[in-house]
Amino acid sequence: MWPLPWRRWRYRSRVSGTVLARCWEAPAPAARRPWVEQRFLVCDAEMSSLDVNEGELLSLGWVAVDGGRVNLASASHCLIATTGSVGQSAGIHQLRDCDLEQAGSEADAIDRLCEAARGRVLVFHHAPLDLTYLNRASQRHFGAPLLLPYLDTLAMEKRYRDRVGQAEHNGGLNLTACRRRYGLPDYPAHNALVDALATAELLLAIASHRGGVDREGRSKPARLKDLR
Amino acid sequence: MSSADQHEPASGSRAISPELQSLVDFLGQTLPFNELDPDTLRASAADMEVIYHRQGERLVTGDGSGLRVVRSGAIDLRDGQNKLLDRLGEGESFHLERLNQAHSEGVTATVIEDTLLYHLPNHRYLALREAHRDFDRYFHTQRSRRLRRAARYESQPHAMTQAVASVMTSDLLTVRPDTPISETARAMTARRVSSVFVMDGETLAGIVTDRDLRERVLAADRSPETATRDIMTADVRWLQAEASLFEALLTMTRYGCHHLPVLRDNKLCGVVTTSDLMLARQDDPVFLVQHIYRQEEVAGIQSLLQGVPNLMVQWVNTGIRARQVSRVLTAISDAVTVRLLQIAEARLGPPPVPYCWAGFGSQGRQEQLLGADQDNGLIIDNSMGEEHADYFQRLAQSVCDGLDTCGYPYCNGNVMAMNPEWRLPLAQWQEKVRSWTRTPTPDAVMRVSIFFDLRAIHGDASLCEQLQQTMLSASSDNTIFLAALAQNALDNPAPLGIFRRFVVDRDGQHRDSLDLKKHGVMPITDIVRLHALGHRVAAVNTDERLLALEQAGALAKVDARNLTDALHCLQRLRLQNHVEQQLRGEKVSNFLNPRNLSKMAREQLRDAFSIIHDAQAGVRLRFRQGMG
Secondary structure (H helix, E strand, C coil), rough: CHHHHHHCCHHHHHHHHCCHHHHHHHHCCCCEEEECCCEEEEEEEEECCCCCCCCCCCEEEEEEECCCCCEEEEEEEEEEECCCCCHHHHHCCCCCCCCHHCCEEEHHHHHHHHHHHCCEEEEEHHHHHHHHHHHHHHHHCCCCCCCCCCCEHHHHHHHHHHHCCCCHHHHCHHHHHHHHHHHCCCCCCCCCCHHHHHHHHHHHHHHHHCCCCCCCEEECCCCHHCCC | CCHHHCCCCCCCCCCCHHHHHHHHHHHHHHCHHCCCCHHHHHHHHHHHEEECCCCCCCCCCCCCCEEEEEEEEEEEECCCCEEEEEEECCCEEECHHHHHHHHCCCCEEEEEEEEEEEEHHHHHHHHHHHHHHHHHHHHHCCCHHHHHHHCCCCCCCCHCCEEEEHHEECCEEEEEEEEEHHHHHHHHHCCCCEEEEEEECCCCEEEEEEEHHHHHHHCCCCCCCEEEHCCEEEECCCCEEEEEEEHHHHHHHHHHHCEEEECCEEEEEEEHHHHHHHHHHHCCHHHHHHHHHHCHHHHHHHHHCCCCCCCCEEECCCCCCCHHHHHHHHHHHHHHHHHHHHHHHHHHHHCCCCCCEEEEHHHHCCCCCCCCCCCEEEEEEEEEEEEHHHHHHHHHHHHHHHHHHCCCCCCCCCCCCCCCEEEEEEHHHHHHHHHHHCCCHHHHHHHHHHHHCCCEEEEHHHHHHHHHHHHHHHHHCCHHHHHHHHHHCCCCCCCHHHHHHHHECCCCCCCCEEEEEHHHHHHHHHHHEEEEEECCCCCCCCHHHHHHHHHCCCHHHHHHHHHHHHHHHHHHHHHHHHHHHHHHCCCCEECCCCCCCHHHHHHHHHHHHHHHHHHHHHHHHHHHCCCC
């Protein structure tokens, strides 16, 4: 895979002047620096189907991680107006058509997300699904995919488990199961924002465990590149 | 500092996203965030950061000060000498910098289980304290003051404050002023009442009682045909329907009458009598104690005492304090003991030489609660001869058996007058005390801790006083003995970590529960007894000992008060636990699952344990210096 700046090149004129272009101007993450120096935006998307050809984005939630801490003031949630009915997924995500009446457009949501993402590394739990939807939306809105740096807590955890010979499959890698392994509490409700916060806490936990603690009880944070 | 901090809007203009209500709900259940209104709570949640700490990490003050709330995991707080101050779990909060100000040597917070924290930055924390009085109060009142408020809390309701209307008889017998006395008497007999009201139309003209019939008719040789008007008491004392039973009692006592008419809107609506008042006072322990003294058989006492657990529930529910309840329960067991002794003396004949029946332990200290076993002994006059041994053996046996029948079970440690070791002439007791204090073996120290809390229950109290004097003079200057006693008091460290399940009993029927008596009340009484012996304080009741120690300058006022409050707090929790067990139909015990406590009660319990911990540190310093 080509590095991000190279892949962005062909879209540069299309996105010119948009929020996305300003995101692209930010310096690349410093992979060799301690992870706590990197700023993150942890996101979760809810959609009406797991199949990107059938489904639509219903809501986005995100929360910022600065200096190794989740900043709750940054927690944001946007509902997205859909063209079809919510259908079956409503049962899972507790969104109903009537809730969606207060919803904004997909374009607004993407704009706001990019605004919040400037200078940050995106984080998802199971990034491929969310990014497929987000890139489609970005393509519609900016004429280009997001092409932003990101981490995937599911992939991080899977690689780690495989490496230490405790491979987890399917259910063992879902958000709740991963959190339990790090002693994090279960959250009863689910929406894009609660899941984004849950993912952010999982990021903190995984990152702490990739680093060390010295004899005086000081934590030694891992480098950003060691999180993967 | 992060960019979000730099661009913080003014306080109050923000709130956390409604999608994170579950986080707000969690905060709203913790102290003291439960004091905040929903809007402030949402704004405060937005002010917070979430931090994750790995096991083994040590939190330092440099990490940005402020209030930290444990969301999950566990954290130990230790002082400069690495002594455990507290173990915090879910929903509990701490402010490291404030703790450091309070402890000169510095406090460290060590993560003992991976922990997720909510951190409220210091300026936000201070702003909240500034703006919200109840929130502030939680912090600026020190933990001991918080505890004192809880210990002194008292609600007012009492049976004697209820209105007379609630107990009066409203089905009244009335006669006209010209009704002949004979007819009035027949009406009273038919209705089985002892008083009748003489009504002139709607107006109450007077009252006639059984006594008037005796004194003003029979004794005065009046004709039964006389009009009732001629023998009635015209100047009638009466009460308003809203008057309290207490006022009724006062009026009756003051004017020597047993019947009081009750008026509502100036019309007669009922009558209240002394027996109505007695019925209303059924929960009065005086009533019970009087009845105990009237019993001629053990069985009678036993059946009277069966009502005590229910009475205790009533006393607690009407807001009587733990200290008073334990005094009353002790008064009841004293009465039972005295009555059993009187019954035994009546059967065995008068004692051949003087004796004193002494109560030990909680009965001695007047701090008994339900379920206490018996701790007692006999101090017999030195003139006792061998031929008298049989009398006292039979006396003791019959009283101890009687106590067991009445619900005060035999003592496991055999500290009972029926045991010949605890039934001795004064001189032998004195020699025993001297030998215990000369050679403080662990067994002797254990006996001493029961024995030194002694109080004369019945018989010649001077025997008990002489023994007490011997105890005080044998122990107060004996540093080796006091050091042994101090070790005993330190053997039961305050279980600061109970809320994390580490210190509670791990096995058997009482798994995961805490013994409030063993871990709470006993350490306090041990510490206070030690100080009392060290300063020749003759008082036995723990409150009285503390007061005497405070007045003698042996304990700082604040330490004495803190121990008093901690004891009352523990006794109150024990008592509440007993009440709940009683209401569930369980046998009372001192075991309590800390998880079943309310947040406030848990905080108070923790405060009480912190005070015990501090007091134990004081004991170590004072009595075990140089002993390791």
